[in-house]
Amino acid sequence: xxxLQEILIxxxxxxxxxxxxxxxxxxxxxxxxxxxxEAGGVPTLIGTSENEAQFLGYRHAVALIxxxxxxxxxxxxxxxxxxxxxxxxKKAIDAGYDSVHIDLSKLPYEENLTGTKEVVEYAKRKTxxxxxxxxxxxxxxxxxxxxSKVFDEAVxxxxxxxxxxxxxxxxxxxxxxxxxxxxVGNFHGMSTIMEKKLDFERIRLxxxxxxxEVAFVLHGGSGISHEQIKQAVQIGMNNxxxxxxxxxAYAEALRKSLADxxxxxxxxxxxxxxxxxxxxxxxxxxxxxxxx
Numbered sequence: 001x002x003x004l005q006e007i008l009i010x011x012x013x014x015x016x017x018x019x020x021x022x023x024x025x026x027x028x029x030x031x032x033x034x035x036x037x038e039a040g041g042v043p044t045l046i047g048t049s050e051n052e053a054q055f056l057g058y059r060h061a062v063a064l065i066x067x068x069x070x071x072x073x074x075x076x077x078x079x080x081x082x083x084x085x086x087x088x089x090k091k092a093i094d095a096g097y098d099s100v101h102i103d104l105s106k107l108p109y110e111e112n113l114t115g116t117k118e119v120v121e122y123a124k125r126k127t128x129x130x131x132x133x134x135x136x137x138x139x140x141x142x143x144x145x146x147x148s149k150v151f152d153e154a155v156x157x158x159x160x161x162x163x164x165x166x167x168x169x170x171x172x173x174x175x176x177x178x179x180x181x182x183x184v185g186n187f188h189g190m191s192t193i194m195e196k197k198l199d200f201e202r203i204r205l206x207x208x209x210x211x212x213e214v215a216f217v218l219h220g221g222s223g224i225s226h227e228q229i230k231q232a233v234q235i236g237m238n239n240x241x242x243x244x245x246x247x248x249a250y251a252e253a254l255r256k257s258l259a260d261x262x263x264x265x266x267x268x269x270x271x272x273x274x275x276x277x278x279x280x281x282x283x284x285x286x287x288x289x290x291x292x
Contacts, residue, residue, distance in 0.1 A: 003133045004077045004099060005178055007043045008215040012238040017218075017229075017289040020045040021282055022081060022243040024052040027271050028250060029064060031278025033072050038279075039286040041074050045099070045239070047081035050088055058095035065098075079137075081241070089119045093126050099135040101181070105142060109167070112140065116175045124176075137217060140171050141183025150190050150248060157185060162202060169209040179215040179239060182206055190223035190244050198228050200235060207236030215239050222246075226288055233289065240289055245281050253277035 002010070011018050023029045023046055036044045048061050056064070065078040079099040080092030089102040102119040104112040116138040123134040141163035163182035172180055184206070185198045207216055218237045221229065222244035229240065253274045264270055 001075055002043075004043075004045075004135045005133065005213070005215070007075065008179070008238055009213060012212075012215070012236070015234055017233045017238050017240045018043055018045060019282070019286050019289050020047050020079065020081070020217075020239055020241040021246060021285075022047040022049060022052060022241075023246075024048070024055055025250075026064070027274045028246060028278050029068060031246075031275045032282050033068050033074070033076070034275070035279045035282035035286060036074055036076070037072055038283055039290070041072075042286055042290060043075040043077070044286075045077050045079050047079045047101075047241070047243070049081045050083055053080060053092065058092060058097070062096040077135075079135075086115045086118050090122055093119075093123055093134055098133070099137065099179075101137040101139070101179075103139045103181075105139040105183075109140075109171075112138075113171055113174055116171075116177060120176045135178040136176075137179035137181060137215075138171065138175050138177040139181040139219075140168055143183050143187050143220060150244065157187065157197075159199075162199060163206060165202070165205040165209045168206050172210055172214055177214065179217050180206075180210060181217040181219050184218075186218060186220035186224065188220045188244070190248075196220070196224045196228070198224065198232055200231060203232060203237065204235050217241065221285075229288055240285075242281070242285055245285075246278055249277040249281045250274055 008018055021032045036042055046065055048056060053061060062078060065076050069076045077098040079101060080097045081101050082103045083089040083092060083100060084103055089100045092100050102116050104115045120136045123136050127134050142161035161183055184202050186196060215238055216236045217239040218232055219241045221240040221242045257270045257273045
């Protein structure tokens with residue numbers, strides 16, 4: 001099986017993107033796996049944020065991904081998404097995660113760089129000792145809001161918070177990261193009254209300043225129009241994160257299932273519609289990421 005880095009490089013050459021989908025329950029993982037299978041067995045990143053990992057349990061999440069990898073015979077990779085401290089990132093690595101996203105983007109630049117570099121070096125030592133690849137993602141630039149919310153108001157986007165190409169180049173070189181996440185007009189969560197608008201010229205400039213082997217990650221993919229996603233992938237984004245849309249699909253399907261079956265108390269009879277709702281969203285995204 002190809003490594004995650006090899007898969008990401010291949011996607012870049014083919015003008016495609018690898019989907020990254022967050023989970024906090026078994027039903028979400030089942031929906032993602034079914035979608036990946038139906039989409040032709042495409043490689044998929046499964047993410048758990050710090051809170052999601054704590055809810056599932058780090059080692060339980062690793063065991064789940066391993067069991068689904070064996071059951072579906074598909075290349076699934078587990079990523080510790082948005083881990084906000086060096087300690088939590090190391091915890092995920094120690095638990096057996098395939099990848100870790102160390103997100104120190106809210107810290108001053110030098111602290112972000114130093115902390116990210118420490119995680120990269122830790123992952124490299126673990127890679128050598130355990131003889132397994134551990135991919136590390138770093139982030140630079142400020143993304144407002146969080147993925148747990150759908151906003152009924154406009155989200156303030158300040159271009160001053162966007163990632164600067166020359167600083168991105170330095171950050172990547174000094175940290176040695178495998179994947180890089182910028183702020184380019186994207187934000188977490190979704191707004192009901194405004195459309196996310198990506199800065200495509202900035203995306204081009206940052207991609208041009210990056211080494212070819214470093215993957216380019218788009219966070220906050222929920223709520224970005226299909227046209228913008230396609231354009232972003234065409235000019236270099238080869239890993240796209242989706243979380244809020246899955247949470248919305250999950251919650252809406254669960255509420256409907258409970259309302260339709262008010263006397264039902266058996267969870268496995270209430271949850272198939274939830275799995276299907278998540279599957280539909282993921283399948284649509286996988287087709288979008290792979291049909292540029």
